[in-house]
Each structure stands twice: as C-alpha cells, then as structure tokens.
Amino acid sequence: xxxxxxxxxxxxxxxxxxxxxxxxxxxxxxxxxxxxxxxxxxxxxxxxxxxxxxxxxxxxxxxxxxxxxxxxxxxxxxxxxxxxxxxxxxxxxxxxxxxxxxxxxxxxxxxxxxxxxxxxxxxxxxxxxxxxxxxxxxxxxxxxxxxxxxxxxxxxxxxxxxxxxxxxxxxxxxxxxxxxxxxxxxxxxxxxxxxxxxxxxxxxxxxxxxxxxxxxxxxxxxxxxxxxxxxxxxxxxxxxxxxxxxxxxxxxxxxxxxxxxxxxxxxxxxxxxxxxxxxxxxxxxxxxxxxxxxxxxxxxxxxxxxxxxxxxx
Amino acid sequence: xxxxxxxxxxxxxxxxxxxxxxxxxxxxxxxxxxxxxxxxxxxxxxxxxxxxxxxxxxxxxxxxxxxxxxxxxxxxxxxxxxxxxxxxxxxxxxxxxxxxxxxxxxxxxxxxxxxxxxxxxxxxxxxxxxxxxxxxxxxxxxxxxxxxxxxxxxxxxxxxxxxxxxxxxxxxxxxxxxxxxxxxxxxxxxxxxxxxxxxxxxxxxxxxxxxxxxxxxxxxxxxxxxxxxxxxxxxxxxxxxxxxxxxxxxxxxxxxxxxxxxxxxxxxxxxxxxxxxxxxxxxxxxxxxxxxxxxxxxxxxxx
Numbered sequence: 018x019x020x021x022x023x024x025x026x027x028x029x030x031x032x033x034x035x036x037x038x039x040x041x042x043x044x045x046x047x048x049x050x051x052x053x054x055x056x057x058x059x060x061x062x063x064x065x066x067x068x069x070x071x072x073x074x075x076x077x078x079x080x081x082x083x084x085x086x087x088x089x090x091x092x093x094x095x096x097x098x099x100x101x102x103x104x105x106x107x108x109x110x111x112x113x114x115x116x117x118x119x120x121x122x123x124x125x126x127x128x129x130x131x132x133x134x135x136x137x138x139x140x141x142x143x144x145x146x147x148x149x150x151x152x153x154x155x156x157x158x159x160x161x162x163x164x165x166x167x168x169x170x171x172x173x174x175x176x177x178x179x180x181x182x183x184x185x186x187x188x189x190x191x192x193x194x195x196x197x198x199x200x201x202x203x204x205x206x207x208x209x210x211x212x213x214x215x216x217x218x219x220x221x222x223x224x225x226x227x228x229x230x231x232x233x234x235x236x237x238x239x240x241x242x243x244x245x246x247x248x249x250x251x252x253x254x255x256x257x258x259x260x261x262x263x264x265x266x267x268x269x270x271x272x273x274x275x276x277x278x279x280x281x282x283x284x285x286x287x288x289x290x291x292x293x294x295x296x297x298x299x300x301x302x303x304x305x306x307x308x309x310x311x312x313x314x315x316x317x318x319x320x321x322x323x324x325x326x327x328x329x330x
Numbered sequence: 331x332x333x334x335x336x337x338x339x340x341x342x343x344x345x346x347x348x349x350x351x352x353x354x355x356x357x358x359x360x361x362x363x364x365x366x367x368x369x370x371x372x373x374x375x376x377x378x379x380x381x382x383x384x385x386x387x388x389x390x391x392x393x394x395x396x397x398x399x400x401x402x403x404x405x406x407x408x409x410x411x412x413x414x415x416x417x418x419x420x421x422x423x424x425x426x427x428x429x430x431x432x433x434x435x436x437x438x439x440x441x442x443x444x445x446x447x448x449x450x451x452x453x454x455x456x457x458x459x460x461x462x463x464x465x466x467x468x469x470x471x472x473x474x475x476x477x478x479x480x481x482x483x484x485x486x487x488x489x490x491x492x493x494x495x496x497x498x499x500x501x502x503x504x505x506x507x508x509x510x511x512x513x514x515x516x517x518x519x520x521x522x523x524x525x526x527x528x529x530x531x532x533x534x535x536x537x538x539x540x541x542x543x544x545x546x547x548x549x550x551x552x553x554x555x556x557x558x559x560x561x562x563x564x565x566x567x568x569x570x571x572x573x574x575x576x577x578x579x580x581x582x583x584x585x586x587x588x589x590x591x592x593x594x595x596x597x598x599x600x601x602x603x604x605x606x607x608x609x610x611x612x613x614x615x616x617x618x619x620x621x622x623x624x625x626x627x628x629x630x631x632x633x
Contacts, residue, residue, distance in 0.1 A: 046535055054438070062466055066471065072474060122367060129364075140371070142619075158601065161597075207627060300473055303467065
C-alpha cells in the first residue's frame with residue numbers, strides 16, 4: 018500500500034518537474050480513464066436512486082405531486098407493518114445463522130490436514146455457486162406438500178408432515194432456511210481466509226500460558242477476526258435485507274402476505290399492480306439500513322481506498 | 331459444535347498417547363460434523379438431479395423413496411435441449427453474459443488503473459464511492475429504472491422494456507463497482523519498480539497498462555471476469571421486471587415463469603432446466619476454484 022502511495026507521488030513529482038502542463042495532462046488522462054465508470058454510476062445508480070425519491074411523492078398515475086401522502090397511506094396499512102416485521106426477522110435471523118454456521122464450518126475445515134481442506138472447501142461452497150433462483154426452485158420442489166422429499170424424511174424419523182409453505186409461520190422459517198443454505202458457505206470462505214491469517218505464534222503462546230480451546234477462541238481467534246466478522250455481517254445484512262429471489266420464488270409473499278419482504282412487496286405493488294410511486298415508496302425503506310451501514314463501512318473503506326488510491330494520508 | 335478437547339482441559343499434561351488419541355478423535359468428529367453439513371448443502375442439487383432423471387409417472391407416484399430413481403431416463407433433458415424456447419433462453423443468457431463481461435472488464439480495468447496509479451481531483455472520493463455503489467442493492471433501483479426506461483421510450487421512440495439487450499445496460503451496475511474494487515487492489519500490489527522501468531523505457535500510459543499491468547494482474551482479471559459472468563448469469567430481478575416476451579427472456583426467468591404454467595408442474599423438466607442453468611457457473615467454479623475464491627475474499631463482499 019505504501020508502495021502505491023510512493024509511485025503515485027513519484028509520478029506526480031515527475032510531472033511537476035517538467036512543469037504544471039504535464040501534471041494537468043496526466044490528471045486529465047486519469048479522469049478520462051474513469052469517465053465510463055463515472056457515467057455508469059451517475060446515470061444508472063445515483064440518478065435512479067434520487068429519481069425514486071421523486072417518484073415516491075407522485076400519485077398513482079404520476080401526474081400530480083402528493084407530498085408524503087404515499088407514506089401516510091403505507092403507515093395506515095397493516096400489511097406494511099407486517100412487511101417491516103418480516104424483513105427484520107428474515108434479515109437478522111438469516112444473518113445470525115449464516116454467520117454462526119460459517120464460523121463453525123471455517124473452524125472445522127481449518128483444523129483438517131492441509132491436503133484434505135481443498136476438497137471439503139470445494140464441496141461446501143457449492144450452494145453459493147448455483148444461481149439462487151435455480152436453487153430456490155429446487156427447494157420449492159423439496160417443500161412441495163404432496164410429493165415432499167422433506168416430509169418423507171420427517172415421516173421416516175417419525176414426525177408428522179409439515180405444511181412448509183402453506184402455514185405462514187413455517188413459510189417464514191422456510192425462506193430463512195433457504196437463505197441460510199445459500200449464504201453460509203460464503204461466510205465460511207471469508208472466515209477461513211481470515212483464520213489462516215492469524216499468526217500461529219499467538220496460539221502457541223496462549224497454549225504455553227495454559228489456555229484451553231475455549232479460551233483460545235475467546236481471547237485469540239475472536240479478537241483477531243473482529244474486523245472481518247463485523248464487515249461480513251454488515252454486508253450480509255444489507256444484501257439479505259434487500260433479498261428478492263428466494264421469497265419471490267418460494268411464496269411470492271404468501272400465505273396471507275406474511276412472508277413479503279420489502280423487495281418482493283415493492284415488486285408486487287410497483288411492477289405487478291402498476292403503482293410505481295407506491296412501489297418506489299416501499300423500496301425506499303431499504304435506505305435507512307444502507308445509510309447506517311455506509312457510516313460504518315465508510316470509516317474502514319475510506320482509509321483503505323486512500324491507501325489504494327495512492328494518496329499519502 | 332464438536333470441540334472435544336474442551337471436555338478435557340489440561341489435556342496437555344496427559345500422556346502423549348492420550349493426547350494423540352484425543353487429537354484423532356477431534357479430527358474424526360470434525361469429519362463427521364463436516365459430513366453432516368455437506369449432506370445439508372448438497373441435498374438440493376442431488377435431489378434435483380434425481381428428479382430430473384425420473385419420468386412424470388414416477389414423480390406422480392406417491393409410494394416409495396422420493397430420493398431414489400427407479401427407471402432413470404434422459405427424456406427431460408432431451409425435451410429441453412430439443413425445445414426452441416429453452417435454447418432461446420440459453421442463447422439470450424449467453425449473449426447478455428458475454429457482452430456484460432466485456433463491457434465490465436473494459437470499464438473496470440481503465441478505472442482501476444487510473445485509481446490505483448494516477449491522481450486527479452476527487453479520485454479518492456471516487457474510489458470510496460465505487461465501493462459504496464456496490465452496496466446499493468438492485469431491489470432499490472429496479473422501479474426507478476423501469477420508469478426511466480419508459481420515459482426514454484416516450485422521448486426517443488426506442489422500445490427499451492422487454493428487449494433482451496436492456497439487461498446489457500443495467501447489469502454493469504452490479505458488476506462494475508466490485509470488479510473495479512478488486513482490480514484496484516490487484517493493481518496497487520504491483521511493485522512500482524515495474525512501472526518505473528517501463529516509463530524509463532519510454533512506454534506510454536496505454537503501453538504501461540497493456541504490457542505491464544494486465545499480464546501481471548492476470549489472476550485478478552480472471553477473478554473479476556468470473557465474478558461478472560456469475561452475476562450476470564444468475565441475475566433474476568432485472569430480467570423479471572424488464573422482460574416478458576418468450577423470445578426476450580434469459581434462463582433463470584425463463585425457467586421460473588415459463589416451465590411453470592398454471593397448475594401443471596412438469597417437475598422433471600423444471601429440475602433438469604435448473605441443473606442446466608446452474609451448469610456453466612458450476613463448471614467454471616470447478617475448474618477455476620482458486621480464482622473464484624480469490625475474487626470472493628479479495629473484496630470482502632456480499633453474502
């Protein structure tokens with residue numbers, strides 16, 4: 018990183034020594050190289066994001082400014098509060114289990130002999146590689162009540178059949194389970210990479226001090242992994258909060274709208290019911306969590322990107 | 331969680347034979363635990379495979395173990411591969427993926443090269459902004475984008491909605507920020523001596539990028555390419571919102587909306603279709619696993 022800073026400085030000096038013109042030319046080239054990226058982000062990310070703020074203040078036919086009437090309308094609807102509740106349950110529940118399972122798996126793989134690790138890691142990452150829409154289809158088929166593969170297994174173990182997607186509370190569980198299945202391998206990979214970067218001497222000296230495995234976990238592993246845990250959990254929270262595919266394919270929000278999350282409800286209102294302003298309104302509720310996350314991430318990333326961008330901080 | 335040595339603190343004081351047995355036991359319980367997780371993780375794809383090999387009659391028959399197949403048949407695969415709509419979906423997906431990967435790599439490489447080595451007013455803020463952009467989910471943008479494309483149609487007379495190439499315009503918003511970010515990382519790790527040597531030899535900026543940076547950062551380029559391909563192949567929300575006609579659909583949406591018609595579920599074909607759709611990214615992963623994982627961990631990313 019320091020090297021990057023140094024070369025940036027070196028190039029700068031070189032430009033400066035031949036007069037300001039060359040430095041300006043270099044800066045212009047640098048800007049031109051970034052121009053496609055800037056145009057893309059401005060036109061297709063920043064502008065739409067602000068445009069949705071504007072859309073949210075229009076009436077259904079988008080002919081009249083109605084101020085915050087759409088929001089007032091949402092707040093009065095019971096479904097809206099159910100969606101808020103379910104989005105939080107879905108995101109928090111799924112992220113907690115993904116992080117826990119990922120952490121356990123990373124530890125288990127980490128302690129295997131080196132040459133076996135690759136194969137296990139390879140197998141465990143498969144859910145992450147399959148396009149989520151496709152794996153959700155398969156889960157849907159496994160949840161299917163009359164031909165259900167899962168209920169057959171349950172019956173084999175002596176349990177009563179479960180209406181996986183028919184019962185609202187089981188359906189809430191079912192969508193979370195699929196998200197955990199899909200996302201846990203990612204956490205495993207991140208934690209495994211982080212575990213490998215913890216210096217072995219730390220564990221050795223802990224062992225000399227008489228620490229048992231539990232103490233090593235609490236006093237060595239967790240503090241060393243704190244950053245990566247925080248950042249993966251935060252990112253995953255954003256992505257899970259904004260999840261669309263799983264709920265859309267498994268339940269399309271049903272039964273009785275109890276599994277809708279913000280994304281699927283916004284799709285239903287905005288695209289399917291053709292009420293674009295109301296849909297935009299609903300999707301805007303994903304902003305607060307983004308803003309919250311952005312504050313935390315900015316602190317970390319700003320530092321990193323300053324280093325990467327070659328600016329001597 | 332299996333941490334058997336926790337049960338016996340102070341084991342390090344025990345005889346070495348004891349310790350070895352304990353280690354072995356710990357290893358075996360780790361294997362057992364991992365095995366269970368593997369069953370959980372691999373059960374859906376395996377069940378999809380089993381179902382895709384069954385005839386409709388066998389699927390409809392309710393007796394017996396659903397996880398086993400009695401008369402394996404490739405009829406479902408044959409039906410899909412012989413169907414022009416399925417091939418059309420595949421072809422659309424392939425076109426979109428190739429174009430998106432190409433566009434992404436050009437934009438991301440140029441920007442990353444500039445942000446990693448050069449400097450202009452606002453370049454630091456831009457590097458940070460790129461990363462934040464990556465965190466804005468597509469579920470926030472699909473409604474305004476839909477409206478913008480409708481508006482553009484009224485303005486220019488060109489139909490944007492329900493055209494497969496619209497996806498080539500919107501997918502880069504998902505791929506470019508992350509690819510730029512990981513390429514900045516790879517480019518920054520290239521020793522400055524290499525650029526200096528090239529500059530002393532009289533290389534232009536373009537030559538520096540093409541002859542020095544690209545070959546040296548090849549692993550990063552491969553990781554970014556894999557990422558861009560996987561994202562554009564798997565994306566579901568944008569095509570679901572922006573395309574509807576049979577001949578414009580890409581694979582994931584085509585299979586979900588078209589193979590499931592009313593009450594008639596042809597599960598064998600649906601599962602075969604899901605597996606065929608999953609095949610390209612899974613194969614890519616099987617052969618380039620290390621690049622795939624490098625890309626994942628390089629950016630500290632989504633999950």
